Amino acid sequence: MAPSAVQDVDLTASAVQEKTSISTAPADSPKALDASQLITTLTSNPRSVPTEKEANAGLETVCTDHMVTATWSLSKGWAAPELKPYGPLSLLPTASCLHYATECFEGLKVYRGYDGKLRIFRPDRNAQRFRMSAARISLPVFEPEEVVKLMMALLSVDGPKWLPKDKPGSYLYIRPTLIGTDGQLGVQAPKAAMMYIMVTFMPRLDTPEGGLRLHTSPEDMVRAWVGGFGYAKVGANYGPSLMATQDARLRGFHQILWLYGPNGECTEAGASNFFVVWKRKDGKKELITAPLDDKLILDGVTRRSCLEIVREKLAGEIEVTERKYSIDEVLEADAEGRILEAFAAGTAYFVCAISQIHHRGQDVNIPMGREGAPGEITNKVKTWLGDIMYGRTQHEWGVVIPEKE
Numbered sequence: 001m002a003p004s005a006v007q008d009v010d011l012t013a014s015a016v017q018e019k020t021s022i023s024t025a026p027a028d029s030p031k032a033l034d035a036s037q038l039i040t041t042l043t044s045n046p047r048s049v050p051t052e053k054e055a056n057a058g059l060e061t062v063c064t065d066h067m068v069t070a071t072w073s074l075s076k077g078w079a080a081p082e083l084k085p086y087g088p089l090s091l092l093p094t095a096s097c098l099h100y101a102t103e104c105f106e107g108l109k110v111y112r113g114y115d116g117k118l119r120i121f122r123p124d125r126n127a128q129r130f131r132m133s134a135a136r137i138s139l140p141v142f143e144p145e146e147v148v149k150l151m152m153a154l155l156s157v158d159g160p161k162w163l164p165k166d167k168p169g170s171y172l173y174i175r176p177t178l179i180g181t182d183g184q185l186g187v188q189a190p191k192a193a194m195m196y197i198m199v200t201f202m203p204r205l206d207t208p209e210g211g212l213r214l215h216t217s218p219e220d221m222v223r224a225w226v227g228g229f230g231y232a233k234v235g236a237n238y239g240p241s242l243m244a245t246q247d248a249r250l251r252g253f254h255q256i257l258w259l260y261g262p263n264g265e266c267t268e269a270g271a272s273n274f275f276v277v278w279k280r281k282d283g284k285k286e287l288i289t290a291p292l293d294d295k296l297i298l299d300g301v302t303r304r305s306c307l308e309i310v311r312e313k314l315a316g317e318i319e320v321t322e323r324k325y326s327i328d329e330v331l332e333a334d335a336e337g338r339i340l341e342a343f344a345a346g347t348a349y350f351v352c353a354i355s356q357i358h359h360r361g362q363d364v365n366i367p368m369g370r371e372g373a374p375g376e377i378t379n380k381v382k383t384w385l386g387d388i389m390y391g392r393t394q395h396e397w398g399v400v401i402p403e404k405e
């Protein structure tokens with residue numbers, strides 16, 4: 001094979017790799033993102049905190065008092081980040097993100113623990129993924145650690161008020177976002193960008209009545225493809241999926257189970273990773289989920305945590321497998337009575353038991369626990385992870401936010 005043909009295979013992968021491996025810049029080069037330079041301007045108009053119910057009842061997502069912003073330009077690099085009152089952004093109508101989908105985001109939750117402490121879950125993982133997504137769409141990169149510090153700074157200001165100590169078990173959602181702001185309509189990598197981080201309410205999605213019901217994706221639609229960008233949390237992955245999701249909702253389902261390729265490989269459930277617990281033909285119990293290697297699916301922090309914790313705590317009891325598997329294998333296992341459980345895992349849905357999959361006119365009914373509770377394995381995973389998030393178990397994945405008393 002000619003050398004160029006070899007190189008072409010992973011040109012994107014190596015470009016993203018190279019961008020994300022830049023760490024400390026030389027002194028004369030554009031400035032790196034630096035959380036220690038944070039400029040704080042507190043709001044003079046603090047709002048009252050709504051109840052969870054009130055907050056989630058309106059059409060608009062309710063945010064806390066403050067947000068963090070940081071601007072970047074090609075010539076100057078990152079300006080000092082600012083913590084300031086939450087409010088509208090000002091953008092030119094020509095801004096790159098509004099035309100060419102130069103937008104990526106992250107999503108994680110902040111939890112008020114039963115021990116009174118405020119925690120975020122594995123934020124280093126989200127920050128690394130944020131940088132990878134940014135690199136994939138030619139937005140500026142940064143040290144992931146700086147984004148973690150900025151999130152923590154924002155949460156130490158808004159956390160005590162918006163997630164008070166007398167409400168253990170409650171949470172808010174953190175949405176770091178990065179957009180190309182370049183006011184130049186030419187189709188090119190943005191020369192200006194803005195990162196912003198906000199903290200919002202989000203409804204609880206992990207216990208839909210009767211379990212989560214999935215509808216497989218339409219035959220003529222895929223969410224992501226090999227060589228595409230399904231593995232990056234870029235806005236461009238979501239807009240085009242909304243039509244199928246809306247259609248599934250009208251038919252009484254919660255989310256789409258996205259299939260891929262002529263064999264109908266199971267990939268993800270909505271914007272969550274998808275897991276099946278079944279008995280293999282050899283009788284062995286297995287937890288199975290789609291692999292990361294062909295870059296079709298998002299490397300979910302919840303997914304990774306589910307896999308790691310089951311491998312650790314249920315070793316010998318259940319095999320954990322990341323491989324391609326098709327909807328036909330699921331149908332076959334169902335026909336043979338081998339399906340034990342299924343669940344979706346992601347920040348929004350947390351660990352959510354699935355009760356039904358509808359595929360081309362056929363229903364697969366999946367066992368759940370008693371009285372609509374999650375099945376045994378789903379429930380164990382959910383409990384183990386929930387205990388870390390809410391401080392019932394001390395674990396390095398639960399990162400405590402320092403709060404001013």
Ligand SMILES: *Cc1c(COP(=O)(O)O)cnc(C)c1O
Pocket residue numbers: 107233268270271272273298299300301302303345346347348
């Ligand atoms: C965000 C997301 C997930 C879940 O990732 P977490 O890190 O667990 O929140 C899974 N799939 C898609 C497509 C997503 O956008």
